[in-house]
Amino acid sequence: MPSARLIAPALALGLAASLAACGSQTSSTVDGAGPDDSGDTLVIYSGRNENLVAPVLDRLEEAVGMPVEVRYASSSELAAQLLEEGDATEADLFFSQDAGALGALAKAEMLATLDEDVTALVPEDYRDGEGRWVATSGRVRVLAFDPAQVPQIEEITGIDQILEPEFVGTIGYAPSNASFHAFVTALRVERGEDEARAWLEDFSAQQPQAFEGNNAVLDAVDGGQVAVGLINHYYWFQKVAELGEDSVQARIHYLSSDDPGALVNVAGAGVLAGTDNSRAANEAIRFLLSTEIQQYFADETAEYPVVDGVRSTVFDLEPLAELGTDQIDLNELDSLDATLALLDEVGLT
Known part of the structure; x- marks a missing residue:
């Protein structure tokens, strides 16, 4: 993308x-x-x-x-x-x-x-x-990234690739944020409970850094505190609109349309x-x-x-039609209780 x-x-x-x-x-x-x-x-x-x-x-x-x-x-x-x-x-x-x-x-x-x-x-x-x-x-889920730390960003097409050893300790996320919960719910819907649990356990093993919200994740990427952040697209656009593109180090990357990390909520x-x-x-x-x-x-x-x-x-x-996102039935994002239980089980709350 x-x-x-x-x-x-x-x-x-x-x-x-x-x-x-x-x-x-x-x-x-x-x-x-x-x-x-x-x-x-x-x-x-x-x-x-x-x-x-x-x-x-x-x-x-x-x-x-x-x-x-x-x-x-x-x-x-x-x-x-x-x-x-x-x-x-x-x-x-x-x-x-x-x-x-x-x-x-x-x-x-x-x-x-x-x-x-x-x-x-x-x-x-x-x-x-x-x-x-x-x-x-x-709104679309994207990867915020620091170009100095992740020059290979264009090679990343899905969320599984951020589970590689090179990303240990370099990922930021917002565990209490509703958009992260929606992503995990989409992961459960697309891959099933067992595969979703396995992905989350591997993600937890990456020692991701937790932040209060998407803006805090983006700020951490922009400041070089982490290399990659899981956010919604518009946080980057708003930050650049406020500060000017030359004043923002972070950039965003869209994943492949068939990946749960590219969820359009x-x-x-x-x-x-x-x-x-x-x-x-x-x-x-x-x-x-x-x-x-x-x-x-x-x-x-x-x-x-x-x-x-x-x-x-x-x-x-x-345009959304040009993103080509392979969209799940959005009604299935309603199983929030199961998502929160799973996140608690793997220690990501």
Whole structure:
């Protein structure tokens, strides 16, 4: 896969400002629901960071024609809350940071089938096969690397190659991070429990250095503390946008598309099965998939758009279709408990 490059050094501040100018509250006072809805407020449970998506969600009132209330927490917390609330939940729409939480709700039959014109906007790999949720943006697992320490990076096509003796003590990872958990879950799904356990045991024997998050891993690579780091692609793009490419030593490398280390995970949305606001909830997802909002995610945080025809004007991102990623069924990322148990068993928590 081609290494990523940055086209421009600044984020799309103009679009962010225009979105933010439309409001900064998490609930609204617009009167009236749509003609097909009996609820008076569209309630969204958002596992996405408020600082990132509030400028977008604040505009939903206009898009759906009714008041909007947003409740923020982590995706895993909100999924657990929804499973506990069941049919009694007040939520109409779940906006998740990852596919695993959406898969858990789909498995529990808590998500309604979306309108066909909504699901048709998103490629099959990035939506539920039964139309219960769709991706709204994507992110790719990559290797951050220090060129001075890993000049042979282009020879690395899969995660098995970082288990070679030359990488002992030189790998950084974030054991408590949800994106690392998603990678391990994908590893379990693709290779089975026994092979996943064997890989993790070999990885542990490499004496990897643990950090609090992807940014800390990237900083360690950039500072030469480790040679290779397991991160999501957009952390590098954001760092280069902030500091300038000449000020960042680290680079990123994409693995082969059929490798679990190249997982494309997604943020996405689904409508709760018991909602009284089905029309408005589907309209909200259409809004998240609109060209304008897809452009916002692509230009503001270097996430991959999931709608054809949208390209970042700030970051040099290959379209998802051109990455050629061999994608697992993202619903299968829901088995987080098994992943955490396995990581604990091999001492990687």
